[in-house]
Amino acid sequence: MRRSSRIRSALFIAAAFLVPACQMGIGGNPKMQMGQTGSLTVNVSAIAPWLKAGADRASRAYLYATSVKVSVRNSNGTNIISPVTLSTNLIPSSGTGSSTLQAIDNIPIGSDYQVTVEIFNSNFSSSASSIGSKSQVSIADGQTTTVDVVCVPNLDNLITVNVANNPILDAFDEVWYSFYAIGGQAYTVHAPLPAAHLILFDAAGNFVQDVSSADAEFTPESDVWFYLGVASDAVAVTPSILVSAIFPIASEGSLLEPVSLVPGTDHAFKAGITANGDSVSYYSFSTAEAGAHFLVFDGYHYLDWSLYSDPAFQTVVGGATYTQGDCELGSLQAGSSYYLKITNRSSSNMDAPGRVVSPSAAAASMYGEGSAAIPASIVIGTAENATLGSRPWNENSYYSFTTGESALLHSISVGSFSSELEQIECYLGIDSTFYSYTTSKSSMGSSSISFGVLSPNTTYYLMIKDASTSSDFHHSFSFTITSSAPDYISLPLGTSEAATSYTNGTLTSSVQELWYEVILPNTDGGTFHIYWDDVLDGSGTYSLDIAVSALSGGLVHYFNRRDSGYVTASTILVPAGDDRVYLRVQPWFSAGTGTFGVKIVNPSYGSLVVNAF
Structure with a gap:
């Protein structure tokens, strides 16, 4: 008997790696034919999280494994073959840190496969695995496909620049860290005190420098992740691990001289990060009308904000913490000055275009179009420039349109759209309750949503809802209601x-x-x-x-x-x-x-x- 709940679930396990080479992308659908198979050979280079595994510290953090697991999946995350575990000791070839795994046979032919390699060292049970992936791999009938996979430590120990880390290491212990370096910025990795073994690698698995006894100074050409491996010898130690940099001041304004904002005028809001001591920016603005004012953004942000009624930034009239959407500053008085403090909570510098929005402008730009009582009238076949309001402020938009003389297939197709708009959900009805028919969600940029055949000479009511999982942004997009004759x-x-x-x-x-x-x-x-x-x-x-x-x-x-x-x-x-x-x-x-x-x-x-x- 069929399940009435209609719950159909699939479990996808996704690992978000720190470097592009190790990200697991989702491709299209593989095409397999029964009886046709090929082979796979994997070249693996790795930063293995077991510094104590080899003799030479410059290469010991490369590949050394007691077992390697290889998985081949299609674009839906389903294993094409059972994961293959290779029990072997792999030693770097000529000190390069790269090794070739034995070939895996009898893989069904197809495209857009994802090959994932996970490296284990069971000799040291406390060691994390190393993991990497290669997407868009094709297997041809009777052919051997060779892929290169870079593996990095499977861990989440992030270093904040200019903040010391003090790991507690037992004898013959180890720990791994990663940090994100900005291109063109000078960095220093300091030698650990008290002494420990510290080795620096780049995101591609290349050995950069042994930092055990001397600082490493470098300036990457582009934004990139780096990895630090820290190991002790026969004595327990608690070293200080520090990556330092002198960043340019990124915040703007001050308590004494806040940046002046004009409601309705765009401004690029900037702030640095806490580790650099410049995560707070100061602003002021004056109101021309009374009512609810908003602070809206067109780009990513993650911040605290506080609004004050005095230039000393003492009397608080509103505020919120850890916001990623548009902010309601509150109902403000006309002809008054207000003072705004923003604290960046992101781990990277903030540079987000935005503006202070007055009540009259908010009604036009932040709220959805039309209403259930008075929907906006649209014309079939005409592109409409539309908005969806910022949650939770009247985010839905309401429209009505009238069909022609014939019963035709109708659909909605979306043109341009703001970057934060991930999905929309449409409700279509023959009255203003908007719930007579319900369509499925549509990812932006995908094919249109079909309403099916609609009655001729009939007025329909359409409600469009933001179905995104992202933050509470207002959105702009364009759409067209189209109609076409059916083929019988x-x-x-x-x-x-x-x-x-x-x-x-x-x-x-x-x-x-x-x-x-x-x-x-x-x-x-x-x-x-x-x-x-x-x-x-x-x-x-x-x-x-x-x-x-x-x-x-x-x-x-x-x-x-x-x-x-x-x-x-x-x-x-x-x-x-x-x-x-x-x-x-x-x-x-x-x-x-x-x-x-x-x-x-x-x-x-x-x-x-x-x-x-």
Whole structure:
């Protein structure tokens, strides 16, 4: 029996590595053919987190392993083959820190695979693994594919520049750190005191310098991650590990001279980081009208803010901590001066375009368009420049449009959009409650959302909602409601359940849908039995999980997006006077493609003709 909850979950385990070479990207769908296989050879270079594993400290932090696990996954994160564990001692070839793993055979052919390598040293149980990945790997029939994978310590010990770390190391112990260096900025890695072994590597796994007894000074050409390995000998030690840099002042304004802002005028808000002692910036502005004012941003930020009514920054009238969205400064008086302090909470310098927004400007730029009572009128086929408000301030936008003389397929396609807008969700209805039909979410930049066939000469109401998981930003985007005539194909309709076979259907795109139009031989009405066979409720013949809707000739729902129709038919009663029935078939999940079967039976009508479009 089919699960009524419709909960279908898949577990994806994603590792966010610190360098681009080790990120696990998600590609397209691999194409496999049974019986065709190839082989894989992996060249591995690594910074292994076990300094005590070799004889030479300049190379001992490279690859040395008692076992290596190799996984090959498709773009959905599914293992193409069972993970292969190679039990071996791998020693760097010619001191380069790179080794070639033995070939792995019998891998199904395909593209956009991801090869992940994890290195273990069971001789030292306290050692973390090293891990790396290579994406967009293709396997060809009878061929050997060679890939290079860089592995780095699988850990989260981040060093803050200009802040000392004091690890407690037992005898023959070790710890690894990483830090992010800005291109063009000079850095110094200080030799540890008391003495310990400290080795510096870059993000590509290259040995840079032994810093055990002398400082290392360097200036990277571009932004890059670095790794520090710290190890003790036979004596326990607690060394001080310090990476230092002299950064230029990044904050702006001061208590005595705050930067003057003009409401409605763009300003690039800047602040440094706490470690450099310049994470606080000071501003002032004057109001021209009373009411709710906002501080809005067009880029990433992570900050605390406080608003004061006096130039000494003493009398607080509002504030918030750790915000990443737009900020409501509060209801302010007209003709008054206010003073704003911003503290950057990010680990990198803040440079975020933004502005102070007055009440009248907020209504135009921060709130959604229209309202449930008075939606904004739009025209089919015309591009609309739209906004979504900043959560939680009237973020939804409301529209209405009127269809033409014919029953056509309608959809919404999105053009340009602000960077923080990840997804939208649309609600379409034939009245201003906006909940008669619900469409699935659409990732920005993807294909359009289909509303299906809409009734002619009818006013529809559309609500667009921000479905992003990001911070509370206001958004701008453009969209167009489009319409197109359906293409018809004929399908048979049986006269009894037992004698009628399912007609095969295929959806080749996650946004495709099929509409079936049943032309009735008369207008007497009657009872129809609708069945469908899919991957989760059916005979096992088909591969797609579908949702089916049934509508009258006037496009009024008999039922909407029903999930099960194999064991028990979905029955509809067609009223006298109606001469057709519509069926709408969609993927149950927005990412679904595959096959299904459908049939419609009415014993009293005999053999009918079903058109699909």
